[in-house]
Amino acid sequence: MLKRTLTFLIPICIGSLIIAGVLQLILGAKPADYHYGGGTVIYSDSRYSDNSDVYYPAQDYIVLHNGEFKESFFSVYDSLTFKLSGVNVVINCSDDDNSKRGAVSVKNENSETGTYVSFYVKGDETIVEIHPSDITFDEQETEKINWTDDAFSTDIKSTVIISLPAKEYKNLVLEQGSGIVNINGINAQNSDITLCSGRLSFIGSKDYSPESIKLKTGSGKATFENVHAKSCDLDLGSGSADISGLMGKGTANIDGGTATMSFDSFSYMDISKDSGTLNLLLPPQTPAGIHAELKAGTINVNIDNSAAKITESGYYAVGSEISSNLIKVQNNGGDIYITNHAANIPENDPENNSEINSISD
DSSP states (O other): OOHHHHHHHHHHHHHHHHHHHHHHHOOHHHHHHHOOOOOTEEEOOOOOOOOOOOOOEEEEEEOOTTTTEEEEEEEEOOOEEEEEEESSSEEOOOOOTTOOEEEEEEEHHHHHHHOEEEEEEETTEEEEEETTTTSSOOOTTSSSSSGGGGGOOOOOEEEEEEOOSSSEEEEEEEOSSSSSEEEEOOEEEEEEEEEEESSEEEEEOOTTSSSEEEEEEEEEEEEEEOOOOSSSEEOSSSSSSEEEEEEEEEEEEESSOOOEEEEEEEEEEEEEEEESSSEEEEEOOOOOOEEESSSSSEEEEETTTTEEOOOEEEEEEEESSOSSSSEEEESSSSSEEEEEEEOOOOOOOOOOOEEEEEEOH
């Protein structure tokens, strides 16, 4: 009986080993858990694709206390999504023009939690997720702190450097909870950024003009330089945003924060504000019409050599000539300041200045 059993099982075992060997040759080795520079590395996936010249398997990392690793590579596709919270992150472009891969370096000095790092590809999108291991971007993980509620990670002890190929991307998506993120020279046609309580610095390329940028903030602070976006959509909570280099048109919904929007060229602005303060900077010698619906607050205008304080609803012409440029304002509270860098404020009372003309409906 035993002999029969062995005779039956031995071929099965040999066949299983052969199949395992073939799969390993096809997919490559897939270690479940090993130490790498002080951090535990877990390969969660090993899918390959023909859509990229360089493809790396999806990977999950846990970087332990005093752990670090350098230049762990990942595949980079046409669209980028970053999910970041509770870490100090620098994202920039590689000096190697021929580079087709991204690289991430992480150092964790947090004695209480590890730093979770994940990167994977979904369609034509590269997704990078980095945060303390007690934070989650998955709404199903109720035992962890959701990234939108991560408002108390002020003592940042994890540093991350991400390097990307220098090329034009289709989309850039950033979801940031707490922490500090610095983005420099990433060229994306469309950017969609959500900032909760952290700080964000974005410096665009001087010679690149994207189609659009969309920014939604909670209590965080965002600064954008050299944006050059043809359209801007700003949704501001109690935080602050400073955006320069805009071109064309924009919308702003402000609940209570402070925003500055500076245009290099201007055509249209749609403002809806409950409270807070908006500073709108136009190019010099830019005439415009202001369509104001005021329940409270004021609109203070300082354009070139003219100034006025608008306290009543109506249509007002700004500048020396009639223009198709339009500023539409619905203000329920707080102040709006419309000016430009060339403003020369006259000595007389701005409420009596004749350069700002009210045109009754």
